[in-house]
Amino acid sequence: MAKVAMTVNGKAVALELEDRTLLVDALRDALGLTGTHVGCDSTQCGCCTVHLDGRSVKSCSMLAPQADGRAILTIEGLAGIEGPGSGDALHPVQQAFTECHALQCGFCTPGMIMAAAGLLAENPAPTEEEIVHALEGNLCRCTGYVNIVSAVQRAAELMRG
Amino acid sequence: MRPLVYRRAASLAEAERLLAEHPAATLLAGGMTLIPTLKLRLARPSHVVDIARLAELRGIDGKDGRLTVGAATTHAEVAGAVAVRRAIPALAELAAGIGDPQVRNAGTLGGSVANNDPAADYPAAVLALDATIETNRRTIPAAEFLVGMFATALAPGEIVLRVGFAMPERAAYRKFAHPASGYAMAGVFVAEHRDGVRVAVTGAGPGAFRWREAEAALAKRFNAGSLAGLEPDASGLNADIHASAEYRANLAGVMARRAVAAIQ
Numbered sequence: 130m131a132k133v134a135m136t137v138n139g140k141a142v143a144l145e146l147e148d149r150t151l152l153v154d155a156l157r158d159a160l161g162l163t164g165t166h167v168g169c170d171s172t173q174c175g176c177c178t179v180h181l182d183g184r185s186v187k188s189c190s191m192l193a194p195q196a197d198g199r200a201i202l203t204i205e206g207l208a209g210i211e212g213p214g215s216g217d218a219l220h221p222v223q224q225a226f227t228e229c230h231a232l233q234c235g236f237c238t239p240g241m242i243m244a245a246a247g248l249l250a251e252n253p254a255p256t257e258e259e260i261v262h263a264l265e266g267n268l269c270r271c272t273g274y275v276n277i278v279s280a281v282q283r284a285a286e287l288m289r290g
Numbered sequence: 291m292r293p294l295v296y297r298r299a300a301s302l303a304e305a306e307r308l309l310a311e312h313p314a315a316t317l318l319a320g321g322m323t324l325i326p327t328l329k330l331r332l333a334r335p336s337h338v339v340d341i342a343r344l345a346e347l348r349g350i351d352g353k354d355g356r357l358t359v360g361a362a363t364t365h366a367e368v369a370g371a372v373a374v375r376r377a378i379p380a381l382a383e384l385a386a387g388i389g390d391p392q393v394r395n396a397g398t399l400g401g402s403v404a405n406n407d408p409a410a411d412y413p414a415a416v417l418a419l420d421a422t423i424e425t426n427r428r429t430i431p432a433a434e435f436l437v438g439m440f441a442t443a444l445a446p447g448e449i450v451l452r453v454g455f456a457m458p459e460r461a462a463y464r465k466f467a468h469p470a471s472g473y474a475m476a477g478v479f480v481a482e483h484r485d486g487v488r489v490a491v492t493g494a495g496p497g498a499f500r501w502r503e504a505e506a507a508l509a510k511r512f513n514a515g516s517l518a519g520l521e522p523d524a525s526g527l528n529a530d531i532h533a534s535a536e537y538r539a540n541l542a543g544v545m546a547r548r549a550v551a552a553i554q
């Protein structure tokens with residue numbers, strides 16, 4: 130068994146897990162954070178995207194012990210982190226996905242939003258081409274991506290204020 | 291995935307000791323190749339030894355015409371590092387085009403060269419940039435390191451510490467990426483060094499290779515026109531559901547001309 134101590138959405142957690150446990154299973158099964166989805170389970174679709182020390186990674190392709198000592202942010206932790214006093218307000222990327230109707234079934238959405246938030250943290254004013262490039266690791270079977278790209282542009286606007 | 295024991299090495303010496311103690315152990319860096327392989331049970335190591343955080347495998351340093359990059363440097367770090375962008379911008383661009391952002395945030399240079407996937411990008415760069423692969427035991431020239439499809443000169447217990455690249459006068463990499471994975475259907479790295487031109491092709495054959503005919507043509511005149519009508523011999527190139535060998539040969543010619551045109 131492996132002892133894994135990490136910060137998840139700002140809270141310290143300590144877990145004891147089988148060594149082979151995937152990070153996504155630790156989040157979903159051990160911590161009940163089922164907002165992070167499993168689509169392909171093979172590093173292709175990006176549904177399982179979370180931030181590890183601020184950078185987006187696919188949590189289906191990482192062992193939970195690899196995250197020991199690190200900070201994880203999942204979709205559940207995204208609301209309320211933009212600026213002091215924002216409380217439970219939706220994160221600008223969540224807000225923009227709602228406004229731009231950037232989802233249909235919603236299955237890919239948590240991963241899309243985490244990937245988009247990862248992009249905007251590094252590049253606050255991405256071009257359309259940069260957005261498409263940054264979402265290459267995320268597949269959506271419903272929307273055709275047009276509204277997703279618009280939502281990321283809208284989120285960038287919201288974040289620039 | 292089969293049960294396994296995860297160990298994070300606290301030092302290079304500990305990683306070496308764990309590998310020596312457990313003959314069926316495997317190194318784990320970014321896991322972007324290894325974890326999917328474990329899930330498919332194509333690999334069944336008793337232990338995985340995580341080397342991703344080892345200080346001995348980190349750092350980027352340019353001096354005396356060579357750029358040295360630690361094996362645990364992620365593709366995203368190579369793409370973003372000022373030292374790489376300044377010394378060999380084509381290498382930063384190559385790293386920025388690997389897979390997708392999530393893969394680049396985890397996958398490492400060392401894992402990529404140790405894996406030697408015939409469609410991976412770095413193998414073209416190490417050949418064209420006359421690289422040396424430094425391990426915990428020796429320093430190996432790239433051409434001797436890459437021995438074949440998914441095969442390298444690494445011996446059991448051997449760990450890639452860093453890769454040293456020659457800084458070229460100018461260089462460019464162009465790939466025709468598989469639209470689903472991003473891996474190269476054909477990728478060509480062209481580098482002009484003080485002592486000659488090197489052209490390396492990945493994705494098209496069973497392993498990355500130097501394309502000597504193109505090198506000779508560019509040595510005469512460094513211009514895309516010098517490559518007009520040239521393509522590598524299709525015999526021996528890969529053929530699969532995505533493309534025939536002839537198609538890949540043609541793509542390699544096109545990518546080489548695009549790479550040269552970008553810097554001529």
Ligand SMILES: Cc1cc2nc3c(=O)[nH]c(=O)nc-3n(C[C@H](O)[C@H](O)[C@H](O)COP(=O)(O)OP(=O)(O)OC[C@H]3O[C@@H](n4cnc5c(N)ncnc54)[C@H](O)[C@@H]3O)c2cc1C
Pocket residue numbers: 172173316317318319320321322323324325341361362387388389390393396397398399400401402404405407409410411412444448449450451471472473474
């Ligand atoms: C969706 C997807 C798309 C991808 N697209 C591309 C692409 O477009 N181009 C491309 O080039 N690659 C691509 N890759 C592969 C990616 O670049 C991997 O990061 C790389 O092949 C392996 O690096 P890693 O650090 O993840 O290694 P790991 O998966 O951790 O390890 C791979 C192998 O190397 C060994 N190893 C790791 N580090 C060392 C070391 N320092 N010394 C000795 N042995 C070591 C391990 O034991 C293992 O056998 C893609 C991967 C995925 C999942």
Ligand code: FES
Pocket residue numbers: 166167168169170171172173174175176177178187188189190
């Ligand atoms: S579930 Fe992780 S990439 Fe698809």
Ligand code: FES
Pocket residue numbers: 231232233234235236237238268269270271272
């Ligand atoms: S909204 Fe259904 S998969 Fe993207």
